[in-house]
Amino acid sequence: MAKKKQNNFFSNLNYSRKMEVAGILIMAVAGLLLLSIASYNPTDYAVVKSLNSSSIFQIDQGPALRISNWLGMLGAYISYTLVHTLFGYTSIIIPIIIASLGWFVFRQNDLGELGWPAAYGLWVMVLASTIFGWFYNRFEAYSMSWSGNSGIYVAGILENILGLGSIILLLVLMFVSLLILADRDLQKTFEVIQSWKSDWKSKREQKRKEKNRKKEEKKREKEERAVIQQRQKADAAMKKEEKQKQSEKNGEPASIDDIVERSQKEDEEREARRKKESAELEKKPPRAILEKKPEETVDEEDDDVEISVYVGEGDEEASDKELDRLNKSKAKEVPVIKYKFPGIDLLTSPPNEGNEVDLEEIKENKRIILDKLKRHKIEILGINAIVGPTVTLYELEPAPDVKISKIESYANDLKMATAAHGLRIIAPIPGRSAVGIEVPNSSRETVFIKSVINTKKFVETDYELPVAFGKTIENEVFMIDLTRMPHLLIAGATGSGKSVGINTIITCLLYKCHPDDLKFVMIDPKKIELSLYRNIQNHYLAVLPGSDEPIVTDTTRAMETLESVTKEMDERYDLLKMAMVRDIKSYNEKYDTGELDDELGHRHLPYIVVVIDELADLMMTAGKQIEEPIARLAQLARAIGIHLVVATQRPSVNVITGTIKANFPARIAYQVASKVDSRTILDTGGADQLIGRGDMLFSNGGGMTRIQNAYVDTDEVERITSFIGSQKGFKKPFQLPVIEEENEGIPDPLDDIDDYFKEAAKIVVLHQQGSVSLLQRKLKIGYNRAGRIIDQLYNAGVVGPYQGSTARDVKIEDEEDLEEIFEELGV
Template sequence: MAKKDLNTSGKTSGLDANRKKEIMGIIVISIAVLLGLSILSYNPEDYQYARSISFLDLFNPDANSRLVQNWLGPVGAYISHYLVHSLFGYTSIILALIVGYHGWHIFRRRDIRELGWLTVLSVWGMILLSTFIGWLNAHASFPDDSIWSGTAGVAIAQVLYNITNIGSIIILSVLMLITLLMFVDRDLQKTIDNMKLWMENLQEKLDERRAARQLRKEEKAKEREERIAQKRAEQEKKKEEQAAQKKQKQEEKELQKKEIAEAESEEEPVKPAPSIDEIVEKSEEQDREKREQEKAEAGTLDTRQRATLEKEEEIDEDEDDIEVSVYVGKGEEQADEKDLDKMNKKKAKEVPVIKYKFPKVDLLDPPPAEGNEVDLEEIKENKRIILDKLKRHKIEIVGINAIVGPTVTLYELEPAPDVKISKIESYSNDLKMATASKGLRMLSPIPGKSAVGIEVPNSTRETVYIKEVINTKKFVETDMTLPVAFGKTIENEVFMIDLTKMPHLLIAGATGSGKSVGINTIITCLLYKCHPDNLKFVMVDPKKIELSLYRNIQNHFLAMLPDSDEPIITDTTKAQETLESLCKEMDDRYDLLKMAMVRDIKSYNEKFKTGELDEELGHRHLPYIVVIIDELADLMMTAGKQIEEPIARLAQLARAIGIHLVVATQRPSVNVITGTIKANFPARIAYQVASKVDSRTILDQGGADQLIGMGDMLFNNGTGMVRIQNAFVSTEEVEKINTFIGQQAGYKEPFHLPIIKDDTGDIPDPLEDIDEYFEAAAKLVVIHQQGSVSLLQRKLKIGYNRAGRIIDQLFNAGIVGPYQGSTARDVLVQDEDELQELLDNLDEYEG
């Protein structure tokens, strides 16, 4: 019972304290209102009347107090005299506003210490404005009236004028401008950038309205012309109908005259004249024959024009009856030039943390106007070679289709029912030699089709530009979270996939095959669709030059350790620290998701946005983090297990909390792409590699060794293999995009990853409990000059864990060097005498 009373009294005291704050806030607001009324109703004559009023006059209705015109009476006259006349004129109203704002904060039970900077800046602005007006009154031929500046404002202006003469107005103007900018935002650079963005947006809106008006005018003019043309056509049609009726009547009269003449003359009978319907029918038949003849002649003039993007053309040959159907994909529908910019503007308004402007499509280089034509002669020749080679080996083909892509042409062969697919596959090298192609890849069979595929490189390959991919409706209107458009498939379709669905990507390929361009393509696609508040990059670049251009966007899109000097990680030690920090960030995020009772980052951010999660409990908006590692082989060589473990842990667990890995290497060997890493990267990209072994390492099957380089790649996400021509993005385009983003006002600092606490202080010194085999192990290591665990296991016949602890003790004693991955540790002691001296010193230390 006592406990209940205590709780009740605690709640009551809390309510009383809140009620006191509300009452105090109302009182302060009232004082501010009265103060403002006294200043606004200031009259210079009121002060004289107020001074002549005695205490008894306050109770006399006919006293001088009735002459005071101030809305607060004699009290208001005194207050307004000192504030308006003696101090800072009508600008003293700022004091009333400051007091009122403080009262509102007290009423709302907010901390008034937050208003310290605003209060100081407001008082400074009041004094500065009063001085500026006082200078104008004194030296700019303004009316000599200090009601706006006050006596203090005029005095300060006069002192400043005596010191700097005419330069005083320049000083005051600069101070006024700086104060105004600081009122908007204390970051002057950010304020100026925001003003530039506002002016650019205003100019764009004006241009859009001007373009819309021009478009409406053109549409109205076009409608007017169409109406006029329609009226003219109707009039001409009426005239033609009238002329036809007249002609028909004349012909009928002539026919009647002929019939009468023939009946009168009894000559031998002749055939009756054809009717009008027969004449019209005959003329239509002649016109039809003429049109068909013209089509046939036009078709023989240019066979290349007949292979359009939407039609199939049959090529017949005399030597056999098999026909090849040529199909060229029509490609994705291109979006309007401003569609992506409009959607990005809407998206930028939805996330008002910073004023951010998405990069424009105009920053990308336009593809050349002329497109690559389909070489039907090449297709015809390849078809003849393939059929001839297979026919020599008694392999019967029933039908063949050719699908022309930007890099290769896929020939779909339909074999006879009694032909084995393995027999066709065994002649792949013969076909490669016969076609004299750089790389011929065979699909036996094509997934989802009852046909065998042969991919033959085109003699003239087509370059897929990044603008062709980004400026499509498929990319512009996508609702994917992290969309990545790699390039175009053989069917000329844009291949796009969501990085959150992969959820991690492994890239491998030989030097110069297009890996770096592929990574730039991934980053460019994400920059065009993601706001800085929702996406951060962690970039690891041991080569130090591939990702250096992205340092310009560090305050917008990059995440890094707080103590890191460079936004792009190039050092192996920093890379290891960063990956371990990402593991810590992953664990922290899972704790937040657990508290919020949600299963993924998307649900968590939606819940945080609606205000269901309390920031005081540590909840925050979680951006997606994309980790880009440009060369894994270098990290694995220098750090080995220490790098592999955090990568494998992130790959296993980080999908739900929005951390995704994009790992690239030019050496796809089992030492680099280990089984642990490989098992957690279902999505893989293979560019051209040197051997089938490398292809199997990255894709679990061959094919990558038959690619032809320069962005030609195979994508496998566990459901099937897709051949894609990677979109090309140049270094100049990347530089323009980064410059555009870097010039904007971003966050004050990059996104900071958590620091891993050093727990070495809690670990006991290994030398406190020295193993009994310590001295024997030290002598073995010095004799063999090899500091390895396996040596101690063999010679001392002990287990791995014990041998590992002894090696750690030898390291702490200074006998062996630090850990070096798979390589044995260096031995720091040269002979047994030096070792004995070191052991004696160690015994003295322990004693």
């Protein structure tokens, strides 16, 4: 009997242990399936099909080693079946169900409880796979690995039956499935949601009532205090009046204190009326045309001078999805690469508060201006105030007999009277019979790039290279087409907003131009300003072949890059000549219609924008040599779609030379240190009166426009470049043509060796310095002759190549080697 009980015990123990082992094995299999699906690679199955029995047993070599799946050949086959053939990545639900089964077996739970969750998981897997398949069939928005062939097939059948209604049905089924996951009773789920909604509304209504009750209590207390104070004042005034009457009856004159008190009382009543009028005006919307004839002016003679306050309403804002919709259709027109434009949601939204108009500040400035001009016998008939984000423009209408130069001569007096930094006088305003005085606002409005880009003016523009710099004084978006400029010169002191301005230009172009139509050549000697754009090198950047860095930071490479762009310009002109067209737009239209043959070298020509962030550093290190390719590009590159954007923080005549200025009609000046710098960049004063932080003057040969530059944050640039860089672009950046190495363009000067050649060679070897100035001093000859001798020494192998402002290296160390060169040359 005891032996029988012992056998039953061991039999029960063995069954329990078997179930635990089986559960662990089932969970292990589920884990292996999960790893196989997670490491799925579409190319593994082709390798599996090429395997044979002998290749499996090759340890150190063989095609099996090329399989990237974590479970090897078996994992590649399983993942291909589950992901590619069946239901895509949603097949991951299968190993989850198997793992749950293993857990139930391990814990020896009732397997019947697993039935409903397993059926629900399989249903959600098929449903999600079908939804992904529908979007793949319609848009091809992602890889078919998300849906699998089965999901694509089922989605295709549904779409054939129901059309667009199929996705509505699928989404409704998914919504119902999620509700079932939350609670199997749908009625109960809806009741819970309605109870949450009603609770939220009741709490909100309760808070609103409590807030209104507190406001009413405060208002009531304030009115009661005002009534009490008014009664007290009335009683005090009555007593004083009785006392005064009694004194007058007795023949006593009114005291000085009574007269002063009466005057103060009248002043208080007048001040109260003025505050009441100001409060009524401030209740009106800030973005409206406000006109008011104030009662109080400088003095009685100025009561007839009216002031009209105007605040521009700004450009109409585009809808949130309008830019994305237009860019999506534009991306479909260029089928070279599948590209998605950055969305407006990547930009920082401006705060809700608008640019409130400070009427008190406007009235005070108007009073000061009229008072100061009146003291100098200058009569003003009318004045208007145009309020901008940074400055307010006061338009003065002087009397007919007033000289304009007389008003302009009192600029410093007005600046001192208003205590304003950066007051600027426009005498007269172009196109108007008025004089303008720009006074900075005490509180400035930041113009965010999103408020500029998300406008109908920018979204619906047909410009080829649209750039929206910011907003004018009238609060309008200022936008230009870079192809019509055709080049842009930017200057300003450190910290005035140049780098932000360059980011604004690049950001606007990224939001409107497809990578197939636009390429950037970025030269940044400071090495940090344009480094954020290296993420978009395969989409938008153009580089030299074999270049390690997409952003040019080395001076030598900058020279090579500009020469390469010059060669690209020459090649493009040859293509336009063969195509018999005059500009790049006509050429691309002719190429797209198939009229030009690829075998003759014809190709699609994208616009190329060359961005140079610091010209002064290039001019300092590379000297005048860097000026030649810049001048050539500025003179000739407009028709073939190459445009320059050149910036410098040192607008001096040795940086912005006459050759450069003559070919850059479009110029932007930020705040500079002196009037000389302003005249250098703009040919007139005014930039020295700017107030920094994006405040700029734009000139295109016909007058100047004051603009508040749109602000682009570094985080915004990072989000945009990361979004573009994460997409599949071209295999490599756009390749600029290679420059063949030449002898610096020197004709072989050894045919006619200079008489001073031997003596010059000895001087160079003795001093170990290949310098033209050294030969000038030692041989007492001119610059041109010394330069020719240096060229002959270079061709003879005595000195090295040209190195900019640095002296050439000397390759010969002693006179013995030099004598051998003389014998070879026969000198």
